[in-house]
Amino acid sequence: MVLKELRGYLRESGSTLSPGEALIKAVQLWIAQGRADAIPAKGYQWKQLFLPDGTRIRLRAFGVWHNATIVDDKLIYKGKAISPHQMARQAAGDGRNAWREIWILMPGQKRWANAAILRAQLSKQFAAVPPTPEESMKIAAKAMSDALSTALTLVAHANDQARNTLERRLPKYRRAWDVLEDVD
Template sequence: MPTTALLELCDFLKARGSTLALDEALSCALRQWMAVQSSEADADRGYQWKRLFLPSGSRLRMQYAGQWFYAEVEGDELFFEGQSVSPRGMTQMIAGDGRNAWRDLWIRLPEEKNWNRASLLRRDLLKREQPRPVSPLEAVSAAARSMSEALTASKVLLDYVNRQSERLTERRVSKHRRKDDTLSDDCRFD
């Protein structure tokens, strides 16, 4: 290690009033640097739960019968009690069927200090997703389709009303008509 860096570290420790020895401070700094480097390597890895992405290092927990159960995302998988599971699988292993993983699970992301309910994280994610803006061409096309459908529906409705309003003179077939009903027909022929 360069002498100037060691002197800077000694001055820093002295200015802060630290009780750490120089070798302890160096080992702490190296461990922290290695942790940051490994977390950056895992930054793209994580578990995709529907639309919610849980980066590697995220922790999940669930309370059941007065006891907390924990799982962790390692790489691209969620591990609970040494098994790779889904969030629903975790809730089933803990409490059986009939549980809602979004409601029952709490999540702590790697950089966060607090636990958040999974349903609230999902709600916030959906709020942040903005609908795709509609182009003018798409808007006009959608309006034209709606107008066409409305005109077609109104034409069908008018045809139905016209058919119902037509006066039907006789519905009975002639062989089933009574004799006195046919008298007026005979008079028309004369």
């Protein structure tokens, strides 16, 4: 029933999509919208890692867990708004790397994750993002410009080599005995 309705709509709208392609696009749009709706408007931005409101943070130092929470756009530890680095210093002392020491539990998640691992996953995800069409055109234009510049350099070199070869055969460079006399 729904498939018939979809086929009819695709035909009426003049779409070139097959019903299967239309369903895939619809599901992708639905998932993207769900994710967009789930992202809270408030949170703490820790370098490239966004920690939404309600995120729990902890680190273990000297056998004791030290806990903090993201409230609105602040990291609250012992009633004060501080940075993750300051939390690591207060809890464990100087010389501790907050990225390695801090564990994060995002809202809706069941497992704690190390901040360094989350950051590495995020970096890998951004590295895998393909360039936009505009960036692709810039890359292609630069490659073409470089290729043209190289070709022009090669042509200039070839012309220079050809000119030098011809100049070596001109009369002023020939030996006197190598010149044939004109016979009438």
